[in-house]
Amino acid sequence: MNKDKTFAIVGLGLLGGSYAKGLKEAGYKVYGIARRQETIDYALEHSYIDEGSTDTKLVEKADVVILCLYPSIMIDWLEANKQYLKDGAIVSDISGVKASVVKPIQDILEGQNNEFISTHPMAGKESSGIEYANTEMFLTANFIIVPTEENTQHAIDVMWEVAEILKFHHISILSIQEHDRMIGFLSQLTHVIAVSLMNTHDDEKLVDYTGDSFRDLTRIAKINENMWSELFLFNKEILLEEITSFQESLQDFKDTLENEDTNKMKELFIQSTSRRKKFDK
Amino acid sequence: MNKDKTFAIVGLGLLGGSYAKGLKEAGYKVYGIARRQETIDYALEHSYIDEGSTDTKLVEKADVVILCLYPSIMIDWLEANKQYLKDGAIVSDISGVKASVVKPIQDILEGQNNEFISTHPMAGKESSGIEYANTEMFLTANFIIVPTEENTQHAIDVMWEVAEILKFHHISILSIQEHDRMIGFLSQLTHVIAVSLMNTHDDEKLVDYTGDSFRDLTRIAKINENMWSELFLFNKEILLEEITSFQESLQDFKDTLENEDTNKMKELFIQSTSRRKKFDK
Numbered sequence: 001m002n003k004d005k006t007f008a009i010v011g012l013g014l015l016g017g018s019y020a021k022g023l024k025e026a027g028y029k030v031y032g033i034a035r036r037q038e039t040i041d042y043a044l045e046h047s048y049i050d051e052g053s054t055d056t057k058l059v060e061k062a063d064v065v066i067l068c069l070y071p072s073i074m075i076d077w078l079e080a081n082k083q084y085l086k087d088g089a090i091v092s093d094i095s096g097v098k099a100s101v102v103k104p105i106q107d108i109l110e111g112q113n114n115e116f117i118s119t120h121p122m123a124g125k126e127s128s129g130i131e132y133a134n135t136e137m138f139l140t141a142n143f144i145i146v147p148t149e150e151n152t153q154h155a156i157d158v159m160w161e162v163a164e165i166l167k168f169h170h171i172s173i174l175s176i177q178e179h180d181r182m183i184g185f186l187s188q189l190t191h192v193i194a195v196s197l198m199n200t201h202d203d204e205k206l207v208d209y210t211g212d213s214f215r216d217l218t219r220i221a222k223i224n225e226n227m228w229s230e231l232f233l234f235n236k237e238i239l240l241e242e243i244t245s246f247q248e249s250l251q252d253f254k255d256t257l258e259n260e261d262t263n264k265m266k267e268l269f270i271q272s273t274s275r276r277k278k279f280d281k
Numbered sequence: 282m283n284k285d286k287t288f289a290i291v292g293l294g295l296l297g298g299s300y301a302k303g304l305k306e307a308g309y310k311v312y313g314i315a316r317r318q319e320t321i322d323y324a325l326e327h328s329y330i331d332e333g334s335t336d337t338k339l340v341e342k343a344d345v346v347i348l349c350l351y352p353s354i355m356i357d358w359l360e361a362n363k364q365y366l367k368d369g370a371i372v373s374d375i376s377g378v379k380a381s382v383v384k385p386i387q388d389i390l391e392g393q394n395n396e397f398i399s400t401h402p403m404a405g406k407e408s409s410g411i412e413y414a415n416t417e418m419f420l421t422a423n424f425i426i427v428p429t430e431e432n433t434q435h436a437i438d439v440m441w442e443v444a445e446i447l448k449f450h451h452i453s454i455l456s457i458q459e460h461d462r463m464i465g466f467l468s469q470l471t472h473v474i475a476v477s478l479m480n481t482h483d484d485e486k487l488v489d490y491t492g493d494s495f496r497d498l499t500r501i502a503k504i505n506e507n508m509w510s511e512l513f514l515f516n517k518e519i520l521l522e523e524i525t526s527f528q529e530s531l532q533d534f535k536d537t538l539e540n541e542d543t544n545k546m547k548e549l550f551i552q553s554t555s556r557r558k559k560f561d562k
């Protein structure tokens with residue numbers, strides 16, 4: 001990508017900070033916008049950005065604007081600041097749910113010469129905030145571009161290049177429906193299970209006997225309550241369906257145990273073993 | 282422990298082989314009994330045992346006999362071979378469920394001068410067989426002694442020392458009820474969840490998008506169908522109760538999402554986060 005291209009990162013949290021760091025290290029001019037001046041100061045001190053401001057007007061300098069905000073805030077932010085966007089600037093995001101945000105944002109930008117192309121970098125950490133910014137987490141992560149029929153090939157290409165610059169492990173393209181269904185199962189349902197398991201008992205004595213299997217299963221029960229409640233509500237219908245499917249599978253196993261149907265139980269184990277092997281790295 | 286003490290390991294699988302290896306390395310005389318001659322040969326070639334046989338009568342030479350067999354086989358084995366036990370020999374096991382096996386075995390030995398003291402080494406691997414025997418897995422594992430009112434302090438002390446010789450990380454004593462409840466929740470329920478999650482969908486395309494959280498949650502869905510079906514059936518009532526408790530917790534979360542009760546959802550996240558932090562190593 002032409003090194004004259006300039007980027008604005010709106011929201012300098014864990015992911016926004018990491019994006020800024022990665023793009024700046026690759027030689028691009030990066031503008032940073034954040035609510036708090038101390039975040040801007042931190043980003044400047046660590047050379048994550050070339051210029052920063054709490055004034056959203058700074059966005060007018062950028063060819064590519066990446067919104068690194070919570071979904072609900074993102075929509076309001078764009079509504080309030082769309083007039084500052086440079087003519088022809090491409091706008092993107094990082095949000096983990098798509099159906100509830102992509103169309104509303106494309107509607108907001110209708111009538112002006114700015115294209116919104118949605119992406120989902122499947123990277124993250126337990127900790128939030130720019131102090132934890134790092135580009136290493138991209139090296140093993142998926143980057144998903146989620147275009148609609150309103151998007152141009154050019155915008156898709158630009159974000160594909162951004163993912164390459166940030167050194168994402170795997171880049172792919174999914175429709176909104178494919179994306180939200182996949183996230184509902186692989187990411188959201190797993191968090192619902194871990195949280196529900198952790199909330200089943202309150203028995204501190206168990207800690208002494210905990211092995212790796214319980215630890216592995218519940219690691220993601222440590223969860224950012226603000227971000228995840230929003231992600232779940234934005235993908236509510238699909239997530240409810242995924243929970244129901246899992247409940248049916250669980251009840252099926254329970255019935256098998258209740259009936260002491262050893263042969264069927266073994267079949268369920270053999271099936272889960274064979275399916276899981278495909279997921280080994 | 283007096284180095285003149287002799288051990289018989291009955292069943293030279295992954296755990297039996299590892300016990301033999303560890304005890305032999307520590308300088309004790311170890312006899313090995315297995316069904317197949319090639320297992321004996323392997324154990325002799327690798328110096329895991331001093332002497333081995335497919336003939337169960339060899340057990341008569343040992344002061345401490347450790348049954349490393351599946352629960353169902355173990356009870357039958359002892360019934361058929363109890364007359365060979367040396368006068369005063371202590372008998373122990375490694376089985377992962379207790380209520381269904383301890384009393385029957387103590388009943389079998391009633392009237393002869395042999396004490397059965399049950400233990401559960403919480404160690405294991407995905408792979409089975411003596412070829413995978415190793416003592417490193419004990420270094421991070423819990424060793425639980427599960428005495429009944431029929432046991433003597435002497436027998437408890439002997440098995441405590443065995444656990445120390447094998448270098449288990451943590452040794453503790455639990456009642457049968459405490460043990461089976463703890464195992465039902467921490468180990469068995471987690472396997473039921475992983476298996477059920479893996480059996481929810483059959484979609485190979487998902488592999489491309491799988492992150493660490495899904496891999497962590499489903500690692501134990503690769504499972505030995507013979508051993509685990511037996512362990513589940515031997516602990517059926519408790520495991521069914523644990524599944525029910527988890528189902529209630531899951532349904533509670535689902536209702537919260539359905540009702541869009543954001544405040545309660547955040548509380549559930551905060552609770553799971555705070556509980557899970559106690560389980561960090």
